[in-house]
Amino acid sequence: MRLIWDALPALAQDIALLMLLLLPALLAGLLVLRGYAPWPLLRGFLGRFRWSAVLFVLLIAISTGMGIGLLAQERGLRRGTAQAADKFDLIVAAPGSELTALFASVFLQPSDMGLVSGAAYAEIAGHPQVSIAAPLAFGDSYGTAPVVGTTPQFLRHLSEDRIEGRLWEDHAEAVVGALVPLAIGAGFTPAHGTGDAADPEAHGGSHDEADAKDAHEAEDHDHGDGLTVVGRMAPTGTPWDRAILIPVEYVWEIHGLANGHAPEHEARIGPPFDPAYFPGTPAVVVRAKELWANYALRSDFTRDGATMAFFPGAVLSGLYRVMGDVRQAMSVMALVTQGLVAASVLTGLFILTRLFRRQIALLRALGAPRRFVFATVWAFSAVLLLAGALLGLAVGWGAAELLSRVVSARTDIALSALPGWTELHLLAGFVSLALLLSLLPAAVVLRQPVVDGLRS
């Protein structure tokens, strides 16, 4: 049996599991309703108690929808963060926290990091298996956009060569991420620091909004120490969409440091850098010529007191393991919540069945068999539960979409958090459990004395 199950494609397994979870409800429905079609009565009950019914459906929909939305969102966040780290095969940084280096390099979160020295960088760049060794220099910003110094090779790698405009030809040029509100041709001066701590005067200028607005009209610019936007990256769905990428040489120059090249090559952009003129960089993104070489590179560049090398994917996996525990806790909470909702629904159904005890008594007085009355009451519960569950799926969809937008707006990580099979399985399990539980109020109705019901 196990072999057959394992041999099934993932989709078939998901469908089979869904059917298995729904099977108890389907069997209960077939057995209870066999031979009867109490639909006109159901219509009558639903119409008579429409507001109670609507309240029930909403209660079920919101509770199931929240569970579905949160679980879908958590999965979407994992996918989104993994996708954001996709272009970063290996990161070399000064020894410290891998997580801090990951957040700074991949997700552009402000942080204090040590520097990788020129000698260490030269060794990385000179490794025969390294195709790209791009220094990343953070710490400056323009408005809310982080300004990152790097190399043209990394820019092309990051954008997959999808750049509107052109690459840098001068140190004072910038290529902006897809969401940066600067047009090609606009000029700006970066501030030292990020966020509230940013100092716009530190680099000899201030934000030049007018320049940005008049960017399309400007043909020739003189921004002093400022930068000119010459290109725009296509959307990447990562925090880099809000970043401004400039030559790393400019970052060093503006901080009064050597620009990575000997004076006779000071106009050069990108590698090779001269270790003697390399001021240091917080992180180096490394891309190996062959995939297998990444492991050797990580081993080679992990040195006590000098550098640490790590795979962002591996660090994220570690994070996901922690999140996995959270996810499990969330799943348990979602299940407990569904159980509580099922219990509430059960209680509510008991109350509702008390409301229509007179109609039930009438049916018995007219000679309706117990199984017909049982089927009618159960079908009433089933309609409410199924409607609530379906609406819950829609609510979950909407909640996941809304949460995705909020998280995307805050992190710039493109998230797609649509409910998947896991959520459908959760919902199917809930529906089956609730439909089986709703057999109870249907059975209790039959114990009510007919005459008491008629006189109520």
Next chain:
Amino acid sequence: MCLPLDVKDLRLHSPRGRLLLDLPALDAAPGALIGIRGASGAGKTTLLYALAGLLDRAEGAVRWGKTDLVTLDSEGRARFRAETIGMIFQDFMLFEELGALDNAALTALFRPRAERKALRASAQARLEALGLTEMGRGVTSFSGGERQRVAIARAMAAEAPVLLADEPTASLDRDNADRLIDDLVRLVRAQGTTLIAVSHDAALLERMDRVLTISGGKLVADEVSTCA
């Protein structure tokens, strides 16, 4: 179907032991029209429910033909009612959200599949015979008289040989009550149905063949009506 009524030593006690009904003997021929009257709380409706097999704690015998309802379990009594007894209530007891025909053909929902279509057609014929032609119209828009007609059509749709009515005219004004009595008596006479009606309405009671008077749960008078 000819189903004479034969009640013997029918007694009913409340859960606290109070005697609610004590009827040593009562009989009725098939097709008889019997009225039951008495003061409020005298036990009229309780007697009617006992005759319908709706009481679980009844003692003695309530025989319709060869079937003693007291010996049947609740499911057996329900089956007997579905096939044999039609019931009419004072406040109509219709499903307000359904149309006239859906209400009149309500019992079709739990009858064998083969009988459902015929029962629905029968319900429609009864509604038409009672002057109701808008089959799909919601009963909430009906007058009291029209609603009770729908209830009568429901009770008679299965062509049950026995009709038990609890204050069928109590919720109607005089004109509507008189028209309803005419229609009800006409139909049961035409079908040969046994009608047992609890009522305070003199106009209805005087159309009955016999009128029983109940007091304190006991039969104190059994009179043959001279007007019927």
